[in-house]
Amino acid sequence: MNTDTIITTIAIIFVVIIGAIILINSAGVSPQISSTSTVSIPEASNYVVDTTGTLKQETVDKLNTDLKNFDGKAQIAVLVVNSTEPDSIEQYGIRVADAWKVGYAGKDNGAIVILAIEDRNVRIEVGQGLEGIITDADAGRILRNVMVPLLKTGDWDGAILAGVYELKNQLNK
Amino acid sequence: MNKIIISLLGILGVIAIGIFFFGGWIWGTYNALVTQREVVATSWSNVQTDYQRRFDLIPGLVNSVKGIMGQERAVFEAIADARTKYAGSSAGSESKIQATSQMEGALSRLLVVMENYPTLKSNEQVQALMDELAGTENRIQVSRQRYNEQVKIYNIKIKVFPTSILAGLFGFTEKALFESVSGSEQAVPVDLKI
Numbered sequence: 001m002n003t004d005t006i007i008t009t010i011a012i013i014f015v016v017i018i019g020a021i022i023l024i025n026s027a028g029v030s031p032q033i034s035s036t037s038t039v040s041i042p043e044a045s046n047y048v049v050d051t052t053g054t055l056k057q058e059t060v061d062k063l064n065t066d067l068k069n070f071d072g073k074a075q076i077a078v079l080v081v082n083s084t085e086p087d088s089i090e091q092y093g094i095r096v097a098d099a100w101k102v103g104y105a106g107k108d109n110g111a112i113v114i115l116a117i118e119d120r121n122v123r124i125e126v127g128q129g130l131e132g133i134i135t136d137a138d139a140g141r142i143l144r145n146v147m148v149p150l151l152k153t154g155d156w157d158g159a160i161l162a163g164v165y166e167l168k169n170q171l172n173k
Numbered sequence: 174m175n176k177i178i179i180s181l182l183g184i185l186g187v188i189a190i191g192i193f194f195f196g197g198w199i200w201g202t203y204n205a206l207v208t209q210r211e212v213v214a215t216s217w218s219n220v221q222t223d224y225q226r227r228f229d230l231i232p233g234l235v236n237s238v239k240g241i242m243g244q245e246r247a248v249f250e251a252i253a254d255a256r257t258k259y260a261g262s263s264a265g266s267e268s269k270i271q272a273t274s275q276m277e278g279a280l281s282r283l284l285v286v287m288e289n290y291p292t293l294k295s296n297e298q299v300q301a302l303m304d305e306l307a308g309t310e311n312r313i314q315v316s317r318q319r320y321n322e323q324v325k326i327y328n329i330k331i332k333v334f335p336t337s338i339l340a341g342l343f344g345f346t347e348k349a350l351f352e353s354v355s356g357s358e359q360a361v362p363v364d365l366k367i
Binding site: 004005008009011012015016018055090091102135136137139140142144 | 175178179183184186187190193194195198199300301302303304305307309310311314315
């Protein structure tokens with residue numbers, strides 16, 4: 001080997017290293033958006049997820065069977081938590097919807113009934129694919145006329161069953 | 174003679190490799206910036222869609238409450254005024270943004286005044302419109318938040334070295350975030366507490 005080839009080799013290695021560093025750096029910069037939310041989202045283990053044990057086992061079993069049978073045109077899920085604080089139930093609902101991905105990919109045809117026991121709050125989170133079938137007004141009507149009156153009497157099971165029944169009705173229309 | 178040719182070829186090779194990497198970096202970075210800018214544009218149009226939805230709901234709400242709230246002329250005039258301004262200004266302009274916040278103000282005043290009319294609360298049509306409005310406000314919040322997330326990613330990308338050099342060269346400029354306007358979080362009062 002003469003000096004020229006050695007110099008050339010070194011120069012090539014040098015350029016390759018510089019190039020690699022530039023590539024790695026530009027690829028590695030992927031800013032993270034930090035999330036300040038604190039209430040964790042439970043795992044979507046079944047159609048009904050009750051982290052509080054409020055619902056009777058038979059209610060949960062019945063709903064899981066019903067909703068599995070219903071699954072096809074759309075998906076309905078139920079989530080019972082103690083509290084959504086510091087998130088509002090609307091913010092929490094969006095996070096659950098993002099995490100669970102209820103409904104079919106690309107169709108976004110899912111709905112989630114969320115009940116927060118301690119907050120005494122309830123919400124129906126409707127996927128974009130169902131917004132035309134279950135409008136905000138429909139969801140509001142189901143909540144106001146069907147679920148809230150039952151929830152006010154402490155009939156959690158009855159409220160969830162009736163709410164899900166109404167949602168299925170609306171989707172079957 | 175032979176030696177000179179070899180070292181010249183060597184130097185040329187080094188330059189070629191350098192250009193290859195540099196060009197590849199420019200290409201990749203430029204495409205990444207364009208992609209992110211498009212993502213931001215899409216999120217922005219989602220915000221606009223939700224704004225339009227709210228805008229479209231307002232006349233229905235006004236019509237269904239006007240009969241009972243006939244004497245609250247100032248509120249209705251403010252809404253009509255903001256609507257005219259909103260419809261008359263071009264998209265993305267300063268006056269559009271002003272009209273939007275004017276609309277928000279007029280709408281929240283209407284909602285406050287409506288509290289004084291208990292009969293409205295039991296009116297099914299009003300309730301339905303309020304539900305739609307509350308849902309729309311919620312969607313606006315979400316789409317604004319998603320827009321902000323994408324803008325943050327974009328802004329960091331164009332500011333970080335060495336991408337910043339290319340961003341400056343190709344005219345990628347910083348995008349503005351939605352600041353949470355005080356009072357804009359004020360929810361539409363739909364009484365659904367258990």
